[in-house]
Amino acid sequence: MRKFTLPLTPNDIAGMHAYDQVKLSGKLYVGRDQVHRLLFGMIERNEELPISLKGATIYYMGPSPAPKGMVIGACGPTTSARMDPFAPTLLDRGMSVIIGKGPRSTAVHDAIVRNKAVKRVTPVAFSELGPEALIELEVEDFPVIVAIDSHGGSVFSRP
Amino acid sequence: MSLAERIRDALMHAVVELDEDVLGRIEWARKSEAELGGGAVGSTASLAVLDAILENLRIAKEKRLPMCQDTGLFLVFVDVGRESTLPLSTIEEAIHSGCLRAVEQAYYRRSVVSEPVFERKNTTNNMPPAIYYNLVDGSDVTIQILLKGFGSENCCSVRMLNPTGGPEAVIKAVGEIVTLAGGKPCPPIFIGVGLGGTMDRAAYLSKRALLRDVRIGHRDPQYRKLEEDILSHVQSLGIGSGGLGGVITALSVAIEAEPTHIAGMPLAVSINCWADRKAKVVYKEGEDA
Numbered sequence: 001m002r003k004f005t006l007p008l009t010p011n012d013i014a015g016m017h018a019y020d021q022v023k024l025s026g027k028l029y030v031g032r033d034q035v036h037r038l039l040f041g042m043i044e045r046n047e048e049l050p051i052s053l054k055g056a057t058i059y060y061m062g063p064s065p066a067p068k069g070m071v072i073g074a075c076g077p078t079t080s081a082r083m084d085p086f087a088p089t090l091l092d093r094g095m096s097v098i099i100g101k102g103p104r105s106t107a108v109h110d111a112i113v114r115n116k117a118v119k120r121v122t123p124v125a126f127s128e129l130g131p132e133a134l135i136e137l138e139v140e141d142f143p144v145i146v147a148i149d150s151h152g153g154s155v156f157s158r159p
Numbered sequence: 160m161s162l163a164e165r166i167r168d169a170l171m172h173a174v175v176e177l178d179e180d181v182l183g184r185i186e187w188a189r190k191s192e193a194e195l196g197g198g199a200v201g202s203t204a205s206l207a208v209l210d211a212i213l214e215n216l217r218i219a220k221e222k223r224l225p226m227c228q229d230t231g232l233f234l235v236f237v238d239v240g241r242e243s244t245l246p247l248s249t250i251e252e253a254i255h256s257g258c259l260r261a262v263e264q265a266y267y268r269r270s271v272v273s274e275p276v277f278e279r280k281n282t283t284n285n286m287p288p289a290i291y292y293n294l295v296d297g298s299d300v301t302i303q304i305l306l307k308g309f310g311s312e313n314c315c316s317v318r319m320l321n322p323t324g325g326p327e328a329v330i331k332a333v334g335e336i337v338t339l340a341g342g343k344p345c346p347p348i349f350i351g352v353g354l355g356g357t358m359d360r361a362a363y364l365s366k367r368a369l370l371r372d373v374r375i376g377h378r379d380p381q382y383r384k385l386e387e388d389i390l391s392h393v394q395s396l397g398i399g400s401g402g403l404g405g406v407i408t409a410l411s412v413a414i415e416a417e418p419t420h421i422a423g424m425p426l427a428v429s430i431n432c433w434a435d436r437k438a439k440v441v442y443k444e445g446e447d448a
Binding site for chain 2: 075129145
C-alpha cells in the first residue's frame with residue numbers, strides 16, 4: 001500500500017486514482033455537520049476562519065470518549081452526503097482531501113475535479129459542540145480508499 | 160442483580176461485541192464476496208471494507224472500545240406480560256438508570272440533542288431513551304434495546320403501497336429505498352421490513368423486525384419466501400460493502416406484518432448498518448427488580 005504524508009502535494013493528488021488503497025500520515029481536521037454550518041456562516045459574513053483551509057484534509061467524524069490511557073475512542077467516518085451542500089465551497093477555498101463514507105453529489109464530484117483534490121470512503125474550534133467539535137488529529141498510516149480522484153474517476157456510479 | 164444493573168451490563172456488552180448471529184452474517188458476507196466477486200475492482204474494494212470491519216470488531220473486543228463511534232440512540236421495546244405484577248414505573252426507572260450507567264461506564268458518545276430543529280442542545284448523557292410498551296401473553300417482561308446508529312437511520316423510509324400490489328410491489332419498493340441509500344448507511348446492511356397496520360405501525364414493525372435473530376426466517380412460509388426474494392433482489396443492486404460495488408449489499412431481511420385496511424398496504428423499511436447492536440434482558444416474575 002502506497003504511503004503519503006499530509007498535506008498532499010499536487011503531484012501526490014495527481015497520482016491517486018479511484019479504488020487505490022493508500023495510507024495517510026500527518027495532521028488532519030475533524031469536523032462534521034455543525035462545524036460545516038458554522039464555518040459556512042463565517043465565510044458568508046467574511047469572518048476569519050479558525051483554521052486555514054489551504055491544502056487541508058478534513059475527516060467527517062465525531063469520536064466516542066477516550067478511555068483512560070487512550071488518545072481517542074472509536075473514530076470511524078460518518079456519512080459524507082450530509083456535508084454535500086458545504087463541500088464545494090470549502091474545496092474551492094483550498095481544502096484538498098475529504099475523508100468520509102458513502103457517495104457524494106455531482107456538485108462535490110465536480111468541485112473535486114475542478115480543484116484537483118482527492119476524497120475517499122471509509123477513513124480547532126467550536127468546543128461547545130461536544131462530540132461534534134472541530135479538532136485536529138495527527139494520524140499515522142491511516143488506511144483509506146480513494147473514492148473520487150482529481151481526474152474524475154469515482155468508485156460510485158455518477159450521482 | 161437489579162434489573163437496572165442487568166440492563167446496564169447488556170448495553171455495555173452490546174456496544175462492544177456483536178451477537179453471534181450478527182457476526183456470523185458478516186463472516187458469511189466476507190466469504191461470499193470472495194467466492195462470488197470474481198476479483199472485480201468493486202468486489203476487491205468491498206473485500207477490503209469487510210476485512211476492515213472484522214479487524215475493527217477484533218480491536219473493539221480486545222480494547223473494550225465501542226465498535227463504532229456512533230453508539231446510537233437507545234430504542235427500547237418492552238413486552239410486558241399481561242400477568243406480570245412488576246409496576247410499569249419500576250420498569251421505566253430501571254431502563255433509564257441502566258441506560259445512563261452504560262453511557263457513563265462504556266464510553267458511549269453523547270449523541271442525543273434535546274430538540275430537533277432549533278438549539279439542538281446535547282443532553283450530554285444520551286437521555287432520554289425512546290421506549291415502546293407492548294402487551295404480550297404470560298408473566299415475563301422482555302426488554303430489547305437497539306443501539307440505533309443514524310447513518311443508517313437517515314436512510315429509512317415509509318411507502319403507502321397500493322393494496323393490489325402484491326409481493327412484487329414490496330420487492331420493488333424495498334429495492335428503490337435501498338438504492339437511494341446506496342453507500343450511505345454503512346453497508347452491508349440489515350433490513351427490517353414492516354408491512355400492514357397504518358403508516359406509523361409499519362414503521363414500528365420494521366424496527367421490531369430488526370430485533371429477530373438474523374438466522375431465523377419469518378414463521379409464515381409465504382413471508383419467509385418474500386424475505387428471501389427481497390434479499391436476492393437487493394444483492395443484485397451492486398451496492399456492495401462501503402458502497403464500493405461488491406456482490407453482497409445486505410446481510411439479512413426480516414419482515415414483521417400485521418392486519419391492515421382494505422384500501423392500503425403500508426410498507427416501512429428500517430435499515431441498520433453492519434454494527435447491528437442489540438441488548439436483551441428478560442425479567443421473570445419474582446426476580447430482583
